[in-house]
Amino acid sequence: MEIRTPEVLLQYFSNYYMRIESITKEVRKPKVKSIGWMNSEYSGFIFPIQGQAIFHFNESSYDLKPGVIVHAGPHMRNDREVVGDEDWVYILVLYKTLKIKDDAEGDLSKKHFQISSIEYMRIFENLNKLVHYWQSPVPYYSLRIQEIWFNTLNLMVSFMEKSGQSKNKQMLEQILDDIHENYETPLSVSVLAERHQINVNQIAYLFQKHLSMPPGEYLNHYRLNQAKKLLT
Known part of the structure; x- marks a missing residue:
């Protein structure tokens, strides 16, 4: 092990x-x-x-x-x-x-x-x-x-x-790239966890530690900001 x-x-x-x-x-x-x-x-x-x-x-x-x-x-x-x-x-x-x-x-x-x-x-x-x-x-x-x-x-x-810190940052960047590229699809925290072979609690930890917000909240904010850009 x-x-x-x-x-x-x-x-x-x-x-x-x-x-x-x-x-x-x-x-x-x-x-x-x-x-x-x-x-x-x-x-x-x-x-x-x-x-x-x-x-x-x-x-x-x-x-x-x-x-x-x-x-x-x-x-x-x-x-x-x-x-x-x-x-x-x-x-x-x-x-x-x-x-x-x-x-x-x-x-x-x-x-x-x-x-x-x-x-x-x-x-x-x-x-x-x-x-x-x-x-x-x-x-x-x-x-x-x-x-x-x-x-x-x-x-x-x-x-x-x-x-561990280096691997965590790398994992977070991969998840963020996934969100930015696929935010228009039925994306959720559980889907991200399964796709990146990481559990939901670990994703929550990474977002809270480095972005000071839950992953679901980040996903919603990103979708909202992208929608606003389309209306301007």
């Missing part, structure tokens, strides 16, 4: 503390298949930085390449294949969760899901630092690791928010 709303991740990061167990940079040769591989006892984030691989977790497929982050729970079977002609390189962060609040909800540690990042380079810079500090024996670096890791989690949420 893909997590599409930053609120889901934010709730998880806020309610559960992540104790880092391992940070490694891994390299897999191209065109190599691994069938029946079992995850370790820890949860983990996979950050691809070069090449491409296809993973299957519980019959769900993920296309792992730079710009895509995948999370997997412990003891999960995964089948993987490195595709293309270059090495598949990724950074793996394994962790264990500790509940911060007694009534904490939204534990994602045992699930597999995908996050798409629109500004992966800044996360990549953090990951390189994490690998470097993890390999160092200096005790001071344990604090730096936590600091950089929390910053990485914040970046993931922030980038999701930006991506």
